[in-house]
Amino acid sequence: MSSILFEIDQQVATITLNRPDKLNSFNREMALLMQDKLDACKDEQVRCVCITGSGKAFSAGQDLAEVTDPEGPGMQRILSEHYNPIITRIRNLEKPVVAAVNGVAAGAGANIALCCDLVIAASSASFIQAFSKIGLIPDSGGTYFLPRLIGWQKASALMMMGEKITAADAEKAGMIYKVAEDTAFTEQIKQTTSYLAAMPTKGLAYTKKVLSLSFSNTLDQQLLAEDDYQQKSAQTEDYKEGVNAFLEKRKPSFKGK
Structure with a gap:
């Protein structure tokens, strides 16, 4: 059986890490195959990735x-x-990527989710920066994303202490968007x-791109970036549809164009 499962259903592409007997730990085959599937998500029929x-x-x-x-x-x-290629593909993919964390996310697994x-x-589910327990530093973008999500002190402690954090505590800390009860998890996703x-x-x-630029821009640079990408947004078919639907008091039908 393939170490990565891939399906597209109603414009949602789902990438499933599939080495359950190894807790979906990554080997070379799985990592390279995941890159291929992320590339496949560039297809126009895909409008969200899970x-x-x-x-x-x-x-x-x-x-x-x-x-x-x-x-x-x-x-x-x-x-x-x-x-590194997995992280850059996720961040450069021009559509929203949702991490559906169904169980433990440790080490690189945690940091792939957090990007x-x-x-x-x-x-x-739970999250753990397990690197310090074997004498390594966090990788896969962990030192970039985690302190920006929860702050320097909390990130330093989680990375150095190697403490496991529950899904509920991760939500409270601002590390993740939302927790769903196990019985409602699939439906929530x-x-x-x-x-x-x-x-x-x-x-x-464009929202994703401008958010990424904010990590390195000054305020003046960010305002210019907002100007640039707002002009691009205003040229899309979806913007016109959104405005017309608002004026006509109906639900919009966006096409992703």
Whole structure:
């Protein structure tokens, strides 16, 4: 069975990490296949992407059997060829990406989730920056995204102490968007992804881009970026549809164009 499952249904592409017997830990095959599937999400028929895991885990991060294998790819290639390309693909994808965290998200698995646009976790899920427990630093964008989500002190503590944080505490800290009870998790993911897939896709893509620019821009630069991308948004078919629907007091029908 493939280590990555992929399906498109009603304009939502779902990428499922599928090594449940290994808690969906990443090996080279799985990482490269995930990159391929993220590239496939550029298709115009896809208007929202969901990343989740099979079985009881989202992802336990790196498969340590591979990283310690003398014949394996080695740490440098694992970062430069496996995880870094996954993170950049998620951030550069011009549509919303939802992490549906169904269970434990550890190490690189946690940081892949946290780089997504929205993170929704099952109530039984948890997050852990497990790197310090084996003498490593957080990778896969963790040192970039986590302090921006929850602040320097909290991020430092979670990374250095290696403490597990529950889904409920992650939501309170601002680390994730929402927690759903396990029994309602699947329906919550479906509702959220379906909603996003029906939204103005270009406008959401531009929102994602401007948010990313805010990490490095000054206020003046950010105001110019907002000006630029607002002009682009105003040229879309969805903007015209949204305005007409508002004036005509009807529900808009966005096409993602």
